[in-house]
Amino acid sequence: MKKLLLPFAILLSSLCYSQIKDIQLPKNGGEMNFKKSRRIISLFDVYLKKNGDVYVQDSLVSFEQLGNMAYKFIINHPFDKFNTIAPLNIDVNTPYKYVDKLKKELKKTQIRYYYRTDNIEDFTLGIYLFSLEPTLFYRTSDEKSPDGIKLITFEEYQSSGTSNHENFIYNLYSKKYKLAKEFFVKMKIKKMKFIDSTTLTIGGKKFSSNDTEAIHNEIKEADICFIEYQPELPYSIYFENIQCIRKELKLRNKLYNKKDKMRIPNYSFISHEMLELLKNADIKI
Secondary structure (H helix, E strand, O other): OOOOOOOOOEEOOOOOHHHHOOOOOOOOOEEOOOOOOOOEEEEOOEEEOOOOOEEEOOEEEOHHHHHHHHHHHHHHOOOOOEEEEEEEEEOOOOEHHHHHHHHHHHHOOOOEEEEEOOOOOOOOEEEOOOOOOOOOEEEEEOOOOOOOEEEEEOOOOOOOOOOHHHHHHHHHHOOOHHHHHHHHOOOOEEEEEEEEOOEEEEOOEEEEOOOHHHHHHHHOOOOEEEEOOOOOOEHHHHHHHHHHHHHHHHHHHHHOOHHHHOOOOEEEEOOHHHHHHHHHOOOOO
C-alpha cells in the first residue's frame, strides 16, 4: 500500500538574535506535536524581555503594534491553509503584568499561542494551555484606515448558554453587568493564587503544586476556578504553576468520561482587563 506523504513545511520569521539572545526561557517543557497538522505550519515568533520590551521579527514594537502585526500575519496566513500559531519566548524574570498585556493583544487577533521552553533555537519545545479568557475587542479589516486595521467592540458575545460560568463571562465582557451578577450568584467558585514555584493556595488553603490529586479534589465541585491576577509575579512562577494546571486537566481525562468532564470547572485567569469589569459590575471574587 502506497503511503501518502503530507507536506510539512515550516515558515520561520527572521530572528534578531542580538536583541533576544539573552532571554532565559523556562525549562522542562514538552515537545509540541506539529506532525499531525495537515496544513503548513506558520510561526509568528514573539519575544518578551524582563523589562517589558517586545520584539517581533527584528523590530522592537509596542503591545498595540504587536497585535496589529499578528493580525496582518493571520490575514496573510489564513487558517484554512495554514496552522498559524505564535510561539511566546518570555524571559523567566518577566513580571506577569507584561505577560498579561501580551496575551490581551494576541487574544484580540484570535491567534493561537504556546509558551516556548528550554532552547530559544528549538521552536518544537513548549506547552499549550487553553483557558477561558475572552477580551473586550477584536481586530477586523478596514480599508479606510491607513494600516487596514480597526478595533471594534463586541456588541454582544455569542455564548452557547450551556453553563452558568460561560454565561457569566460573556455577559461580563458584553458589559451586561446585571445579567453577569445573576449568573455569578448561581456559581460555585474557587480562587487559586500562585505563591511560588512549588506552592499555591485555593481559597486560602495551601497545596503543593505537585499534589495534582489534592488540587483536583479541592476544585472538582466548583463551576469555575479563577486564577488571581498578580502583576509583579515572575513569569517563572506563573509557568511552573500552569504546568500544575495542565497535570490536573490530564488527570480529568483519566478519571471522567466526556459528559462528566463538562461538569468540572473551567480555569479563568483574572486579567487586568477583567479586574476593571468586575469592579464596574460590583462583583468581588
